[in-house]
Amino acid sequence: MTYVPGSPVAPPAPAIHVTGAAIGFGGRLLFSGLNMVAPGGRTTCLLGPSGVGKSSLLRLIAGLLSGSGRISADDGQPLTGRLAWMGQQDLLLPWATILDNVILGSKLRGEKVGLAHRDRAMALLDAVGLMDRATCRPDALSGGMRQRAALARTLFEDRPVVLMDEPFSALDAITRLDMQDLAARLLTGRTVIMVTHDPLEALRLGHEIRVLSGSPPHLSAPLTPDGETPRPTDQPGLLVQQGKLLHHLRQGGVA
Numbered sequence: 001m002t003y004v005p006g007s008p009v010a011p012p013a014p015a016i017h018v019t020g021a022a023i024g025f026g027g028r029l030l031f032s033g034l035n036m037v038a039p040g041g042r043t044t045c046l047l048g049p050s051g052v053g054k055s056s057l058l059r060l061i062a063g064l065l066s067g068s069g070r071i072s073a074d075d076g077q078p079l080t081g082r083l084a085w086m087g088q089q090d091l092l093l094p095w096a097t098i099l100d101n102v103i104l105g106s107k108l109r110g111e112k113v114g115l116a117h118r119d120r121a122m123a124l125l126d127a128v129g130l131m132d133r134a135t136c137r138p139d140a141l142s143g144g145m146r147q148r149a150a151l152a153r154t155l156f157e158d159r160p161v162v163l164m165d166e167p168f169s170a171l172d173a174i175t176r177l178d179m180q181d182l183a184a185r186l187l188t189g190r191t192v193i194m195v196t197h198d199p200l201e202a203l204r205l206g207h208e209i210r211v212l213s214g215s216p217p218h219l220s221a222p223l224t225p226d227g228e229t230p231r232p233t234d235q236p237g238l239l240v241q242q243g244k245l246l247h248h249l250r251q252g253g254v255a
């Protein structure tokens with residue numbers, strides 16, 4: 001089957017339920033009793049002050065961190081094998097080409113990598129503006145280019161649930177907007193949880209925005225901006241909402 005970037009995901013992406021989550025490090029409890037629902041097929045953006053535990057919560061959902069509580073999908077099926085992860089570090093293999101890095105997941109799973117895989121990877125590299133860098137090694141790319149390669153690798157995985165930890169933090173302002181547009185298009189219909197420090201990014205991409213803050217940390221009620229994503233930066237009211245979000249972040253939470 002030909003890969004069509006942006007094609008809807010079937011079957012529908014499940015909602016993710018986090019129930020009674022608790023994480024601690026070295027005997028110190030980071031948070032406990034945390035509940036959250038990330039709606040199926042929608043993007044939930046997670047904001048909060050540095051060190052509050054956003055990445056830890058995301059890693060717990062991904063199964064990359066041990067903690068307690070229940071992480072489940074509302075379709076009753078296990079999440080194993082249905083998640084794609086994009087972390088703060090790009091984790092590109094330095095000795096592999098950008099193209100091979102994008103296809104890496106398939107190779108690690110022992111899939112027979114053929115022309116269809118390469119065509120799909122090249123289409124994604126084209127979409128992130130890196131087609132002409134496909135044969136380069138990661139050390140020949142800038143930080144922002146590497147982040148775009150990591151985005152292509154995440155999209156290549158084609159999973160219904162995508163967890164992203166500050167995926168666009170290394171990008172310049174314009175490339176960041178372009179990648180937000182691209183991600184919104186290519187991730188349509190998937191359940192996305194995205195950690196970001198950027199309220200504007202959350203307001204452009206989030207169907208729901210949650211703020212993790214306070215001591216002990218707790219999650220705000222979801223903020224649900226109007227309009228379809230990616231919201232244009234000049235959408236009426238977006239600046240006002242951004243101001244309110246910044247104010248709430250400064251106050252330590254959303255009322």
Ligand SMILES: Nc1ncnc2c1ncn2[C@@H]1O[C@H](COP(=O)(O)OP(=O)(O)OP(=O)(O)O)[C@@H](O)[C@H]1O
Nearest residue numbers: 025026030048049050051052053054055056057197
């Ligand atoms: N593996 C670990 N071992 C010990 N402490 C850790 C570990 N991972 C995270 N922590 C601590 O847990 C706290 C929360 O870290 P986390 O990375 O989840 O925060 P964050 O909100 O994502 O921060 P940032 O926005 O700066 O990335 C920090 O105090 C951090 O030092």
